[in-house]
Amino acid sequence: MKPSTNRAIRAQKTRQLLLDTALEMFGKKGFDNVTIDEIAKKCGVSKGAFYTHFNSKYDVFAVKFKDIDQFYEGFPNKISACCSTKEKIIVAYQEQMTYLRDEIGLEFLRTVYSSALSETMTENHYLIDPERKIYKLIEAFLDEGLAKGEFKDVWQKDVLLLNLTRCMRATVFDWIIFQKKLDIVEEVTTLVTMLFEGIGISHTQEDIAK
Structure with missing residues (x-):
C-alpha cells in the first residue's frame, strides 16, 4: 500500500473518530458545554487536527x-x-x-x-x-x-x-x-x-x- 494511501486511511479514521466522539460528548454534556479542545484531547489528537477535518x-x-x-x-x-x-x-x-x-x-x-x-x-x-x-x-x-x-x-x-x-x-x-x-x-x-x-x-x- 502506498504511503499516500496510508495517510488517507489514517485521516479518514481520525475524522470519523472526531465525529463520533463529538456527537457522543454533545449528547452527554450538551453542545454548549463541550469545547473543541476537549474533543481533540479525548481523541488523542491536536486541536489543529480537529480543524483539519471540521471548520467548527x-x-x-x-x-x-x-x-x-x-x-x-x-x-x-x-x-x-x-x-x-x-x-x-x-x-x-x-x-x-x-x-x-x-x-x-x-x-x-x-x-x-x-x-x-x-x-x-x-x-x-x-x-x-x-x-x-x-x-x-x-x-x-x-x-x-x-x-x-x-x-x-x-x-x-x-x-x-x-x-x-x-x-x-x-x-x-x-x-x-x-x-x-x-x-x-x-x-x-x-x-x-x-x-x-x-x-x-x-x-x-x-x-x-x-
Whole structure:
C-alpha cells in the first residue's frame, strides 16, 4: 500500500473518530458545554487536527446531516409512481421518520435542535437549508402536484413548501418534547394529511384574511 494511501486511511479514521466522539460528548454534556479542545484531547489528537477535518463544532452536525441526506436519495425508488403526489409526500415523510426513529435516534436529534437554539439561524442552516436532499425531494413532488392540478391555486408554491417542511421539523421537535408518548410516523402522517385537507378547501386568500 502506498504511503499516500496510508495517510488517507489514517485521516479518514481520525475524522470519523472526531465525529463520533463529538456527537457522543454533545449528547452527554450538551453542545454548549463541550469545547473543541476537549474533543481533540479525548481523541488523542491536536486541536489543529480537529480543524483539519471540521471548520467548527457546528460543522460536525453539517457533516452528519450530509450522511443522513444520502439515505434520502433512495426515496423515489421506494414510492410507487401510481401514487398521487399527496400520497408520495406522505410516504416520503413516513420513510424519513422511521429512519430518524430507528437509525438516527432521539438523543442525536435532541442535541441538534438544542444547538440550533443557541445560534443565529441563517437560510443555509442545516435544519432549514433549502438545498438539502429532503427539501429538494418534497419540492419536486410539490411541483408535480401543482402541474397536475392536485392543489388549489390559492396558495403560492413557496408557502406550500414552507408549511410542508415545517410539518417535518415540528414533528421532530414534538418527539423531543414528548419522547415515547409520541409516534413520529403516525404524527407526521396525521399532520400532513390535515394540511392537505386544508389545502383542498376551496376558498380565496381574501376569505382567509377575514
